[in-house]
Amino acid sequence: MLYQNITQKQQLKIHPQQLQMLHLFHLNTIELEQRIQNELEDNPLIEQNTDPDLATSKNDKEDIQDYQDWDEFAYDDSPSYHAKYSQQEQMPEKPIVESIDFRTEALTQLSWLQLPVDEAELAEFIIHSLNEEGFLEGNAETVADDYSMKRLKIVDAVMVDKVIKLVQSFEPVGLAATSIQECLAIQLKRMDTKRPDVKYAIRFMEEFYQDLKARNFNRIMDVLNIDEEDIKIILDLLGTLKLKPVPKGDSTPVQYDTIIPDFIVTQEDETLHVSLYKEKASSLKISNSWKAKVKNMEKGQGTGDQATSKYLSNKLNAAEWFVNAIKQRESTMLKVMKAIVKVQFDYFNTGDELQIKPMILKNIADMVGVDISTVSRITCNKYVQTPSGNVLIKNLFNEGIANQEGVAVSVRKVQETIQQVIQEEDKTSPYSDQQIAELLARKGFKIARRTVAKYRDELRIPAAQMRWNTIHHRSAAA
Template sequence: MLKQNLQLKLSQKLSPQQIQLMKLIQLPTLAFEQRLKEELVENPALESGKEDNVEADEFGEQDDFDDYDNERIDTDEINIDEYLSDDETPDYKLQTNNYSDDDDDKFSPIVAQISFHQDLINQLNTFMLNDEDRVIAEFLVGSIDDMGYIRRSIQDIVDDMAFTQGIYTDEEKVTDILLNIIHELEPSGVGARDLQECLLLQLRHKTPSDAVELATDIIENQFDAFTKKHYEKLLQKYGVSQDQLRKAIDEIEKLNPKPGGAFAGNSKAVEHVIPDFTIKINDGELELSLNGRNAPELHVSKDYQEMLETYKASADKSNAQKDAVQFIKQKLDGAKWFIDAIKQRQETLFVTMSAIIQYQQEYFLDGDETKLKPMILKDIADMVGLDISTISRVANSKYVETPYGTKLIKEFFSEAMINDQGEEVSTIEIKKILQNIIADEDKQKPYPDDRLAELLKEKGYPIARRTVAKYREQLDIPVARMRKKI
């Protein structure tokens, strides 16, 4: 049986403008600049720079956006033929003698880099190889990953060459070329099938010495004991002194476990961190500034505003002209909204960071991380009267340059714990003390997690062993066994 019910429901939906504003707030400086460039390209009614004969305020736009048309546009009185052109290039630009030196494209020299794999192929040219061996060698080079390893089995490589290259060979032939050709290429260790082989290849290219010979024997025959840092077992096995074993381990620690990653031409593009804020200390007072690249100078195009004024004086009428007017009005509205959104973004960033500075003033004055107070998103949201999600968008993607280095803002947020005196302390403070304890420990007998918990309790921080383990992992500090040194 079908039933119909009438139900009233109150819901809240975000407008497209609100969604766009939240996305703008979330963007760091570099991404914001890219978004700005896209908007300038997409909206011809939006222009950058100061508008002629108009005083710009501190945010780079007019105090009054020249309310270009608050009235209803009479589309029956519009003639835009004189404003529309089939050619967007002005005539003077088509005359070669009108170009000045300033119009010339300026190119910066670009370094032509050779890829990691191309460098290996170039090295193969120094070997005397017949056609079949060269094809196999090049196929092996193509099987090397960016870290310098061959992760596939020799049998898989043999089968793949048969199916894709029509080269029918056997494992013995491929292994021979791998060991005698590929393993001779630079950097040392390239073409290894696992970490153990990679380290052995590098050791065999080193100048012979007692330490190198011992290191080679350890990697070749006692690799498991070495990785687990069973130094007592190694001392007993080889009958050497601690000093001799230490020198051998030093030789191993100098090796590169990722030989391909060290190749300069293999470097990937790295996004540089651009601080969104800068904090300076002037006469004991904190000064906050927003990166100027977040405050572009924008204005609404005068040409587009003049079009609308001209439409009213026109006697021609057509549907095409009405559509064009709606298009221009939409672009003008979009430009005005975008300028408003940029200003609101700047204000939101500034008031949020100002509140964080006020909350963590003691830390920002001397840089001692143990003075960071417990602070959650709600604390700042209550101070500035914004939603927690807005504070989160600011904190998760923005950086601040301080006298103590450039920091990700979310690093200043932490949960609270109660010490033995009943006071609230930041988990950041506990992590810093834990880090200091581990840094000062005897590396021959590093503290296990239960001992670290006892030491923290002695300092007034009663936390469980599993919590210590969690903080240690968050600090990227290995377990006691892996911190051991001889």
């Protein structure tokens, strides 16, 4: 028998060109240049104007120079100031230490493995996504979203989680950990897991981490059936571990990549000006000769078969869309950045991070009149050059909390206060999260203990017991 069923469902369909537009918003300056270069190679109808500022003028070549080459310098018998510089000083024999970035080491270890192409590309992406301390910011789902958007390849979170665990097996130990808890657990699992203290320490990290942070030792002792002496042995073991995969002052020197900003904010008197680091829309154009040829072929006046005419017509449409998309990208980016500067004027004017005001993506989206996803793509993985240095734009977004006067205060200012309180504490008797919450309340920030613990974890500051244990271990080692 035949049955008819009525079903109702919702589907979100994105036009391919809209997806490509979001992808263009997501690209930073270097990635955009590569994208434009690929389009120039693929589409003959797009042309790029030569930047006159980069071209060497003929007059520059005709400038008078002291010496054109080595032969002229060597056989010049006229006495001059250069004679005292002609003698070569003896070079030092001490070899120069080669600096190796931990990412370079990880990529080298990756090259030793025989992985499928898709897993190798994903692992390389994860390694380049690590911050300067070796942590992976975000979980498998966020990494999957970033990878899918940047590479235009759909990848699921299960595969990302598998590759993350693979990278975590590299050196230095703890690499690609997403938190201090995971960093400590990775180090413990590299030890002899048959040792009782290591076994219990792993359970501390996996099952009782929150109790450890809250110093709820009684519950841990009841569940694991251990005594205070065992607790002390385990805490001493945890004190020997490093809290970060690549701690500051590590023996391995770290090379920092040169940051190429996407925006430039300059200050003139009391006015802030926003501009793009490199404008590409003005240098791109459609070839007039090819455009005329395509139009003639569409009218049947040119030479060529129907397939050629259709191919060139599609290329013309793609070229026109791409050039207009670059113009729209740059126009929208400037609007978004100007709105951010307007909200964070005090920060850009002074360079003081405590002046950063509460700001979320929706605030900027409403000011510019675009979707929140557009603002998210534009501000993701992009830097702005300010008079105080390069700033990651996403760091300017933060939620706020109300102080005793009811004024919204940025989370960054609260975190800065927490960090200052911990720095000024007695190292032999560190403050607990509850004590920090009470001290913050006296300063006008009334937040819960669990909120203090959250912000402290974001600052990658360990709990009070771990801070005390680290100091105790260092003192004992000394």
